Amino acid sequence: AKPGMVIVGSDSHTCTAGAFNAFAAGIDRTEAAGLWRQGETWFRVPESIKITLHGKLKEGVYAKDLSLWIIGMIGSSGADYMSIEYHGDGVQTLTVDQRMTLANLASEMGAKNAVFPHDEVLKTWLGETFSGNGVWADKDASYAREIEIDLSELFPLVAAPHHVDNVKAVSEVAGTKLNEALVGTCTNGRLEDLREAAAVLKGKKLPEDFQMVIVPASQKIYLQAMKEGLIEIFLEAGANVLSASCGPCLGTGQGIPADGYNVISTANRNFKGRMGNKESFVYLASPATVAHSALAGEIVDPRGIKANDKFPYTIEKANTVTIDENDNRRIGNVWNYADANDLNTDQMFAGNLTYQVLSSEPEKIMPHLFKGFDVNFSENVQSGDIIVAGSNFGCGSSREHPAVGLSHAGVKAVICKSVNRIFYRSSVNQGLPILLVPEAVDAYKPGDHVEVDFENGVITVGEQQFNFAPLPDKLMGIFNAKGLVNFIKEQAE
Template identity: 70%
Template sequence: MGKTFAEKIFGAPTGAIVFAKPHIVLTHDNTASIRKTWEKMGGKKVFDPNQLLITLDHNAPPTDDKLANDYSSIRTFAREQGIEKFHDAGDGICHQIMSYYAKPGMIIVGSDSHTSTAGAFNAMAAGIDRTESAGLWKKGETWFRVPESMKITLTGKLNKGVYAKDLSLWIIGKIGTDGANYMSIEYHGEGVKNLSISERMTITNLASEMGAKNAVFPADEVLAKHLGTDKMNGVWADADAHYDKVMEINLSEIFPVVAAPHSPENVKAISEVQGTKLNQAVIGTCTNGRLDDIRIASEILDGKKIAKDFQLLVIPASKEIYMQAIEEGYITKLMKAGATILASSCGPCLGTGQGIPADGYTVISTANRNFKGRMGNKNASIYLASPAAVAFSAIHGEITDPRGIKGNDKFVTNVQVGTTVSIPKGENRKVGVVWNYADADNLNTDQMFAGNLTYSVLSSDPPAIMPHLFKGFDEQFAENVKANDIIVAGDNFGCGSSREHPAVGLAHAGVKAVICKSVNRIFYRSSVNQGLPILVVPEAVNNYKQGDKVDVNFANGEIKINDKVFKFAPLPQQLLAVFEAKGLINYLKNA
């Protein structure tokens, strides 16, 4: 039996736990918080300064004095630690900056869920949390579970008016936001050669929205040309490798789609929502802020004007792209059309920086997430689409097909989009010690802890997290959660951003366990690092009814609901030791 990409790069079979030293450890604005965690671990000098890549991007330039002070402290840290791969505010978004360093066969980790973007360069690239990043600063290596793999075979070529963003959303719409949970996605087939590196970056960027650990493309002639070399020493799967899931897509059969509010898996044909009135548009982010994205938008908007009372924000992904766009005349065309050009940064994508939408606004964006409250206002709605669809829609002030037609396409899928987006005010979901969120699939980190608080409230300050915990989902949670409480939740618990604040807050509150149908990969790792047990036992969730008595016995591997017992594999001793130490910080400090 042949080996998958993941098996080859880690040198071990699927399911094995291996320790490895990543080639690059990426952090960004969260470096300020990571530094404090690292110091709690006893850190004084980073293990390998050449391993670290630090960018200032999520709030660049800083919008208040606290963020400005954080930026200042990060600059000092980078200088004192001899970190040469440091990029200051304005240089660009971390994942675009990473593209200037990533090479085939590398192992790359980052304290951001979209670190998977570097898979476009034939690298194993995966997101981790802040605490694990701090551990890497101290020891230089971390553990990896060799993931199961999914093979997606592409044939044909995208039609005019259809883009890589449509392909990405198409896949998410077909498999759901947990359809590739913890998996390594490999892109195969002759259709791959028809995708540029920029397009591949869009596709690998959105692996996180599929639940995947990583996504990767081969080191082919397209990558070789991009890197300016004739020879590529990449890593790729054997022809007879085993895959747990396979999918085939003819690129010529794809039509323009959007992800409708409030989930990336709520995919519709653009024809199905055409005419939806809009107030704001965003072109940029780590998903679609590259030169070809800006070129496409500028060509569409050239000589035209955006709709009356409409706001169009354009955010180049890096200073290099910004300057190229100026030289090519793209920025002038966009500004003449009425667009506002922001500094190279994450912009309003996660609800920080400039461009937060007003109450009742409907936004169309090239970003990667549209959870409720994602852009900083839970009273706004977000559609995700390609740069072309966003540009056309900005002209008309309503969702518009980039093909210039009124189509009758319909996106067909078996994915059931979760209906419990938030708990209505005044509805009590706690009985005894149990919080009943069993009907809530895709409970995401944006609702657990708002993105616009991520850098004003550090994850290294648990008491400061508590008043904001779950506020975007259940307003009663923060005031009523107690030690030894148990949370019962649905599928894909903790999906979304890699921010560790929710896990930190739940562990600090003393939550005994989260019992769920499935869990997001990064959230699971984050929970382990904080000493918060996550038990994936779907049978228990399906059998739970509000008011049932629930208890957990970790030593015996048992969940008891009333008189019925559900088994789970007893936790390994090393894992129990982390839980008993109340998290990785204490465990490493005492090791």
């Protein structure tokens, strides 16, 4: 990544490259393949949030804490489909690695991307590869929202189960017994993160029957960590060091917690079942907090003090929705999830199945579709069905399996209050219409007849009608072709 680049990748955390003054956003696999074929893609121009940072983080407080502070302040959908810009003198105090953590977690705020300036810090980090052709906001730019943060006021934080915006001060959960710890992932598996953890673990031993997993973010980082003696420190402390991968973060391979386990992790998500077991509980924190807590066998303050911090923001936090197996949500041709917000991709299709079932095999996706919150869905969904859902539908990963499954099942449309950005794109790519009409969702009562007239842009709910704006021509072309693959084939003919 270099300043001024436009970057897309088939992972929701592609936005990490925003640390390099690049416009970087996640897409799904189908769209990535289509981009290779066509050499172009589409973007909806986002509104922007300006976050101005002042001062400097205190000792024992890290970029992960700052990220969680912002998420806890605005919520997991608080920057929905927006672009986040980081400004202020506080930016100059952040290393590129710290900026990567902040840019990475933009995805957990619902943002399209986050971007940092092309400044001297970045120039020093990139060296000869630095390009002066960066892009930055005009001085008179307007913003949908502006936030100011004094870095010196922050303290260590965790995201408690089962949502990343369930943010608390470490002191609020201090003493919580732990069974497992994870340092790594694309959020905090860089060399700087491993150094922080190693500095804590050096010369010490983990408690008996405690599992700690270290996953460097790349092979290059792994090799450098070996040269610096970090891997030796981890092994001597009793930790397990794995090859660079996404494994433990999404619940595959080593590190799947047992029932009832409490895990503290440097990862980016803690949805129920995220690490492979719905009966475990995951806390998210900085590498230093994770390492100190691992040694103690319970959550502790990395500053070595007994504080009485309280996270100052109260928002309507995301809730994990689970529908009882005896609760039939299909009435007529409508699946009633109008009361369900924040239905995430892990609930729609478990993360640990991502590399066991290919997204190109819809018939194999079907038995697992929506199993994380409605066990009756996959066996009873029929072609022509309509889903009515709440807000932040499809939040989480860029995993395209749910959209593939819904399209394969013949779902006519999803009508919801709001939708996660990447899930929306995945649905477009599979020819599955997502209609954002909050009034229609609020109007729906179980048993109401629901119909969608795409030609005239009208949704009928019972006796009421609601209009929706027509889609851009290219998107309509993809829908009419029943998906991006067919659309590309038709254009090639």
